[in-house]
Each structure stands twice: as C-alpha cells, then as structure tokens.
Amino acid sequence: MQSLDNGRGHKKFMGAQEIFPMITFLSASSDRKPALKIALIYLVFSGAWILFSDRILVMLVSDPLWVNRLQTLKGWAFVIATSVLMFLLLQREFRKLMTVRKQLKQSEATYRMVVDSSPDLLYRTDLEGRIIFVSPSVETLSGFTVEEAVGMKMAEDVYLVPEERVSFLELLRKNGHVKNFEARLKRKDGSVWWAATNAQFFRDEKGEIVGVEGITRDVTGKKDAEQALEASEQQLRAILEANPDPMVMYDLNGHPLFLNPAFTQVFGWEFDELRGRTIPFVPEDQAELSAEKIREIFKTGEPLSFETRRKTKDHRTLDIILSAAVVKDNTDTIYGMVVNLTDISERKILEAQYEQAQKMEALGTLAGGIAHDFNNYLSGIFGFMELARKHNRQEKVDLYLTKALESSDRARSLTHQLLTFSKGGSPVREIAPLDPFLKETALFALSGSKVSCEFDIPKDLWCCNYDRNQISQVIDNIVINAQHAMPDGGAVTLSAKNEVISRETGENILDPGPYVCISVADTGTGIAPKYLDRIFDPFFSTKQTGSGLGLATSYSIVKRHGGKIQVASSLGKGTCVDIYLPATGQVMAHPETPDPVDYRGTGDILIMDDEPVIREMLGQMLKDLGFSVQAAAQGD
Template sequence: MIEKYSIDQWIENSFTEKGYSPVSLDKLSEHDAMIAKKINNEIQRQKKYSHLCINTLNNAEIFYEKSIRVFSALIKIGKLNKEILTLEIFCKKTTQILSDELDFDNCSIMLKDERNEYLKVIAGCSKNENERQKTAKKTILKIGEGIAGMVAETGRYIFVPDVKNEPKFFEMDIGVKIGSLLSAPLVNENEIIGVINFSHLLPETFDTETIRLLILLSEYISQMITMNSMHNKLYEWQEILRAHKLESLGILAGGIAHDFNNILTAILGNISLVKMWINPSDKIYPRLDAVERASIRAIDLTQQLLTFSKGGAPVKKTTSVVELIKDSAEFALRGSNIKCEFNVDENILPVEADKGQLSQVIHNLVINAEQAMPDGGKIIISVNNIKIKKHESLRIPEGMYVMISIRDSGTGIPKELLDKIFDPYFTTKHKGTGLGLAIAYSIIKNHSGFITVDSEYGKGSVFNIYLPASDTESIDEETSEDKLYKGKGRVLVMDDEEMVRETIRDMLVDLGYEVEFAIEGLEAIKKYKEAKLSDKPYDIIIMDLTVPGGVGGKDAIKEILEFDPSAKAIVSSGYSNDPVMANYQTYGFLGVITKPYEFKKLSKELYKVMNIK
C-alpha cells in the first residue's frame, strides 16, 4: 500500500530541487507574489492528483488481490468435478473453498425441490461451524419467502448492506449471525435451480467490486453444479450399461458352463471310479491323477464363466479375509519375480463372502498387477477396517467396510481408458481374455461391495475393494473330508443328460444304492408317487435344478412335498452359486451337491441326508 505522506514530501522536494519552494506571500513584491501563488497552487494540484492516483492504485491492488482469490476458488471448485461426488458433498466442498479463499463469515448453497416450491440448504460453511451443522439442513424456505426466496423467485441478486434495515430479512434457524448479505441466483439455461448466499457478521462489508466478482462466481458455480449432476447421471448410465453387458455375457456363459459341467461330471466321475478300482501303485494311477487335476482346473474355468450368469450369485459365509487374501496372492505370484508386501490392520472385521469367488478376485487383480510390471517390482496389499460416513461417496453407502487395496508400481492405465477397464473383453494386453477385471467387478458387485481404481500412466495403479463388514462375529469354518461313505436304499435321480445319468449310476451302485432315473420334473413326480403308492418308495431323490425345456428341481420338489412332506431330496446343479443352491433348505431340499460330482462329497451328502430323522 502506498503512503500519502511520503508522496507529499516527494512533491515538495521535487519543486525544491528545481529551485522552487513554498514561500510567504507578504515578503514578496506583487509580481513575485503572483508567481509564488502559482507555484503553491501547482504544488497543491499535484498533491491532489497524486492522492487520486494513489487511491486508484490501492483500489486496483485490492481488486487484483480479490480477483486472484476468486480465480483460486474457481480452479479448486473446477477440480471437484474430476471426482464422482454426491451433489451434497460437492456443494459442501464448494462452500468450504469459498469460505477459505474469500474469507466469508458464512456461505451457503440452497437448491429448489423437484416441485419448485421450496428452497433447502444443501450445504453451508461457517466460522461457527459446529453450531451451524446442528441446524443448517433443517432450513427450508418457500419460494418468495425471505431474501433467498425472493432471489429464487425473481432470478435477480439482492444485496443487503445492513440486515437490520431490511424488513424482508428475517433470522433463520441456521445457528449463525448475519450483518450484511449477498444472495445470488444459481441459473442453468434460464432455469433457476437455487441460490448461493454470502454473508458477514458486520454490516457494510461488501464493496461494488466484490459484488461484481461474486455475481460472476455464482454463474460459474451454477455451471459446476449442473456439471456435477451430469457426471453423476453419466456414472449411473455407465453402471447400467456395464450391467447389461455382463448380463448378455452371462446368458451365453451360463449355457456354455452348464453343458461343460455335464461333460466334466462324466469325466471326473469315471476317473473317481477307476481310481477306486485300481491300486495306487499301478502305472496308470499317476496318469489318472493328471487327468483329474486338469479336469479340476476346467471346473475353475466354468466357475469363472458362471460368475457372469444369473446362477453366479455368491454362496456367502461369514469369513475372515486375511488368510484368504495372502494365500490367493501368493498362489498367483508363484514363480514370479514380483515381491508382495502385506500391510494388515489388527482385528480385521469378518465379511459375508463366497471364499471361492473372493479368492478369484484377488487372484485376478494380482495377476493384473504382475502383468503391469514386466521388469519386476513390488505389489503392496493393504487390508483395513474403514467407516464410510453418510453422503461421503456417491458409490458407497454408509457403514463399516473391509477395504482391500492392491497397489502396483507398473505402467499405469491411461486416463481415457479408466472407464473401460471393467468392461468384458476389454484389454490392452497381447495375452489374456479381457475378462479378469470384468469378473472381479461382477463378483464384488454381487457381494454388495464396490471396486474402484486410481491410476497414473507411467506410475502405477491401485485397486480398492470395499466389502461390507459382517455383523456376525463367529467365522464359518470348513472341514475337509477324505472318507467314502457307503450306504443302501433306493435313489431316484432326475437329470436330462444321459452321460451324467450313466456316471452317477455307476457311482451310486458302487456306494451300495439302488438307482432309477427320470429325465425331467414331471416324470420324477409321477415315478415318486407311483413308488410311494406301491409300497416301494424311494429313500432319497437327487434332482437337477435346471432342465432345459422341462420342469426343473425347484418346481418338482414343491409338488412332491405336497404329496409327501417327509420326502428327502438333494438339489444338484452346475450353477454352484445359484440362489436356490445357496438357500436350498428354503425350497424344501435337505442337501446340495454341485456338478461335476466328486465321489467322496457325493457319498457324504447322501449319507447325511439319508440319516436325517
């Protein structure tokens, strides 16, 4: 700031250096007095001119500083739309930026309701923030009511230098005091969408230049709010489009996997039988082991395909994810030159998860990270408990989550491709199917979870998985069973595939059971009723869940139980993750067995259900 006193001295010194100086007029002749008077007048004129220049420069400096702060606020608000934020969070951050950059005592954004009848405070920021937050969201005005309501009605800004002198202003229950106020409309394409309010505790605190800048700022904020809404709608449409793509793929995948599982049932079933009949020391035994291992790998492939289908709903159990994550990551990196570091919080909460599917997600993401680092590197996997607050994120509802982060130092993902990486068949690699990330996305979505990615091209990527924490503290433990359970009794098997019927017949006969068949549900119902009425009832039924072109197990068991409530049935399907398979007891089944059949698991399930009293 330039001082006036120093300028006055400088002017007088300038005249003195040129031989002129202020003098007393009574000591001069008339001619000299006239000259001296002109000199004195010139000095005074120069002083006034200099003071005017100083004021202009000082005002320009103040305006420049205000403009810089406004532009700084514009830049920061503009950056908010790089994130996916709820409208409330976007407006909240906007008011915080305005308050910090422009030093207002209070700032708030009010938006119209859908019927254009009311204004509601969507976000506010105040130096007395704690008091404001208790009441700000309760503030609702009718259109036309109060200063803000009038602005929303007319679309014209209103400036109140001193609210005490404005009868139309009234104190609202917002927990803050106001001395002077500027309310400006938020307008999008000639439609008034809301009002933004700037206020100070003291009156007479807004000058003309500040008001002009704030009017321009309100126009920019209007566009940013509109852009935020467009971004959110675009995100929602992208999610819908991705879901349709996955559903289309699921229809195809489900059919392929169903047929493939039937073939694998015949292969694995016959291998199991042959292994039971020969000595482990036989030369052919290792060959059978190799075929069996290859078939089991094929089962994993079918399960990946089924993830996309409607039969891919996870069979959830209360699970601790820590060991599962470590085992899956280490398995994926076997023989790799990539190091893996684990950062795990203490007391990680359990989640409701399908272990097989969640393991597949970790495996896919770790493989993806490994492929992004062809020259080696390090993967950092972090597991944390995290609380998501209400309205903190557009994607993630409020609650406790287990967050799994998988970070690599690889090539990164170009910004323009980030929206496509979860699409089926999309890949930038020479190898691979383009299904890994799509499968991961589908699985996490089916777990009511969320998956996000942050990446910078050339610096690496981090995938964050959010799984809802379970309210159940006890963990469901799985026990392995290597025992073969023999039995006896009459078994009715309903399956439409001949190769499956032949395989399961040999397996059941080997276990000691009598076997008869039905191809679909209506035949099974008829045979069951006839056997029951002829005093040769079936002890148990194994029913295929899905029969193309016929009645499946879910509908058939309903009619059988109406006829005989004591009927015992096991549901069977290649769709291991079908909701009926996951909740089989709800549909009247007493047991469940997935295709392809494993001999020992089949024997155990039959033994268990047969002995239910």
C-alpha cells in the first residue's frame, strides 16, 4: 500500500491487514441495533400504557359514561405521548447517525486518498479468484483500467505462470497470510512485470472466508538488478573458471566464495575444504604485506598488483604476482574481492639463470676491458722504463720515469676502482675543503684532451667529511665520461653550491641537513632516455670500450658517504651529473702546502710479502731512506 516511515528512516510495506478493515467498515450494511432499540422502547411504553391506563381510569372514575368519554381522550393521549417519545428517540438516533456519517465521510476520504495516491495496487478477489475490487494504480502498473481489471481471473488473466498462483494460495491456506510473495504478472501490452504481494483472506460479517484481499508492489527494477547481478556473477564465474591462473573470490570476511579449477590444480585445496575458512597459504613473512595491501584496496577501491609468495597444500612455496580488485553490486557497494594469483616460480628460475648468464657475459666483457686497460698501462710502464734504461741524459731518464710512474698510478687507480666496487671499501674520511681538490682532480682527468674545464665554485663553499681518494675516483669517472661525450672537443662546467636539505625536499633518500651539491655538465651527445635507468648498473656501458664500472663505482662511493648522485640528460644537448655530499655547514681556510721534506731514518725493518718484486722494491726504497732491511716470503 503506502510506504510508511517506521521511525528509523526506513520505509515499510503496509500490509493488507492494515488497510482492508477500512474497506470492511465502509462497505458494511446498516447497523440494526438503533431500530431494535426504538422498537423495544415503544413496545415497553405501549405495553405499560395498555396495562395500567385502564386500571388507573377505573380507579379514578366510576361513572360508565365518563369512562367511555375518557377512553377516547386516553387514546389521543397515547398517540401524542408516543409521538413525542418517537420524536425524542429518533432525534437522538439521528444525531448519532449524523456523527457516524461524518466519521464515515472522513474515513472514506482518508481511504480514498490513500488508495488513489498509493503507487501500490490494492485488490480483492472472490473465492474463484475473480477480481471484485482494484485500486486506480492498476492502470499505471498493468495498463488495464479499473473497469477492465474488475472481473478478470487471477490465474488465467493476471499471472504469467498459473503455477505461481497455486503456490500463492497454498501459502495463504497454510499461514492465513502471505508476505512479499514474488510472481510475474502480465501487462495489457503483453509485457511482464514482477510483483511482490502481501495478502490475507477476506471474511464476511459471519467470519466466513469469501475471498482474498491484498496489496501488490512493482519490484521489476529490483528483480532486474538481481538478475543483472546474477548474470554478472555467472559471467565472472565463467571468466574465473576459464582463467589458466588460480583465482579466488572472497567475501568481506576474507572467506572464499569461489575457487577456479586452476587454483585447485596449483595449490591443492578443494572449495569444500575452505568453505567458511581463511585460506592457510600466506607465509608468516608475507602476512603484514598482504594485510596492508588488502586494507589499501578496500580503502581506495582501486585495483592493485604486487609480488609476494604463497604456500601450497603440500607445503611448497611459490613466487606469485597477486592482482586484486574489489567486486561491487549495482548500488556500487563493495561486497567482496577477486584475486588473480600468477605463479612466476618458473619465471623467477629462468630469470635467475638469465641473470647468471648475463653476469658471466658481463664478467667476460669486464675481464676483456680490464685486460685491455692493464695491457696499455703495462706497455706504458715497460716502454718508458726501457727508454729510461737506454738514455744516459738525466733529464730524459727523469721524464721517462715520470711517465712510467703516471702509467703505474693509472693502473693502481684501476685496481682501487675494482676493489671499491667488489668489496665496498669503507671511506676513510677527513673534514676538508673541496675547492682546490675539485679543480685539481678535474684538470688532471682532462689533461692532454681537447676538452677544457670551466669552474663555478663559491669561496664560501662548506667543507665536507669525505675520503679524498674515493671522491677523486668519482670526479675522475664523471669528468672522463663527459670528455668521451665530446669527441670533437668542448667544455665541461664544474660547479658547486651549498644546499640545506629538509625532510620535505629529501625525497626519503637524504637525511635532513647541510650538503654540498657538485654539478658536472657537458654539451656532448647526451644519453638516450631508455638508458637513464641503467647507467648506474654494474657492467653497463653505452661505449664500445671501457669496463662499465665507472658510474656503478661512483654511485657506490657516494652512497657510502651518505649522499646521492643523480643524472639529467637530453640527446644532442648534453648531460649534467649532480653529486650531493654531507657538509659541515662551515667554511675552512685552505691549508698551505708544506715544503717537501727529505725523510731519512735508522733502524731495522722486516719486510714480509709473498711477491718477490714487492719485497725487492720496498727493501730498496727503505734502504735508500737509511734503514737496515731484511725480507722474507712468510713468517717461518
């Protein structure tokens, strides 16, 4: 009937037992009690008049002539008295009737307003199922007018499936009433609509069942939504079953609603084993990650994917790519989650094998590059040493020996670079200014090339706590890369500035505090975007020559100093490398370079090394300084 507020903000479906007593009251026959009451009063009054009026008259008058005359007056008195009595009684009952009629009109108006304004359909049928009353909403719901609907038979003319009418009547006989009975009804245009009915038996004044009365609501939209949801679930189920990857649909309690065959095949559990349970396949070390991701997906409603691990029924552990998405109904309410579990265990094994193969290939490239560089350095050493041995002029000997030492220093630098990269040597730091050190390192790296270097270093540059040799490797590697990017010559710009990193600007990489940012920029060929993410990878190089360790080593050194290194590049325009080193926040005066001191000493020194050349070289150097030297290969 009407949608009434139940006091909690929800609407309820008014039942037939609440509406149809109004119809019964309005359609009941006239009450006979007032007429019977008047008749009884008249009977009592008339009987009393007949019984007592003659006796009283005989007692008062003894003359028969007067008695006869008074009998006529007595009759008129009876007529007048009964008329007055009837008037009073009828007037009293008329007033009551007017009051009832007024109430009746008010009730009828209320009922008519309710019936006419209700979107739900009110109806009555006789015992044969023929409609004897229907509300005006029948035309809106079914297309039939009230006149067309009255007289229709429910089973034949209204119900799409007569068996549903039979089920309706069986429930009605069993319970005496029916609530929310859903059935498909026919419209005038031949279409079908879903109706939910509340109904009860209709009884006459004697309490005999004479028909059925009910209220019907259109629930087509609700049923369409349910059917659409069911179709969607069936479609989803079909997708799940056809998916070669294991898939699970969960409810909001984390219990599985559905497992596809692939899940059983991969993990071993049947659905009946997991019904109403949490699937016991999350390793302990993955529990927190999984819980965090589940909270995230239900909070945002957005799909997500992450790599994790899951256990099988037979206790094997699989590497998994887990992809999850929430499942919503037609009201956009989340009622579950669907999860796809892609087993990448075999792929991980293949990746490890491929990575190992790449490492072996890279080691081959590295070995070739190192052998090439060492061969060049050794050629320089031996060549200049040979030249020094052949010349008698001291200045020539000094020149060739100096060149041999430079080649030796290059070889030693390469060795340090390899050790730094492979073992990660801890920096031996000291607080010192950067200005002269940066200039010397850059100029030395570019010596003999067609590339010049421009400097932009402020005088108030903060001091840093750094390992001079390791940071020298970093600057050397970056400047040489810049030189190689400009084969036809050009200029490298080395600049530095003080910078304070806050928690907001540190990007969770640098601790808040003072830093010096060293920038090395060139105008060379630049780096392709596809390579930018790999330039710090070990063994990676965009050049045909080289070991691919320069930037990887630089990255490792800067990171161990508590700083960071980043690269920005554009093809054809050049590259800029920024190096952030922790600073003291203070400026230190440049120390004066002390004059060379000729160190000499006395005493006995034991040299122990398994390499004869090292023993001989160190022994000769120490003897030249005045020490007495003994050498041994081991401590025996």
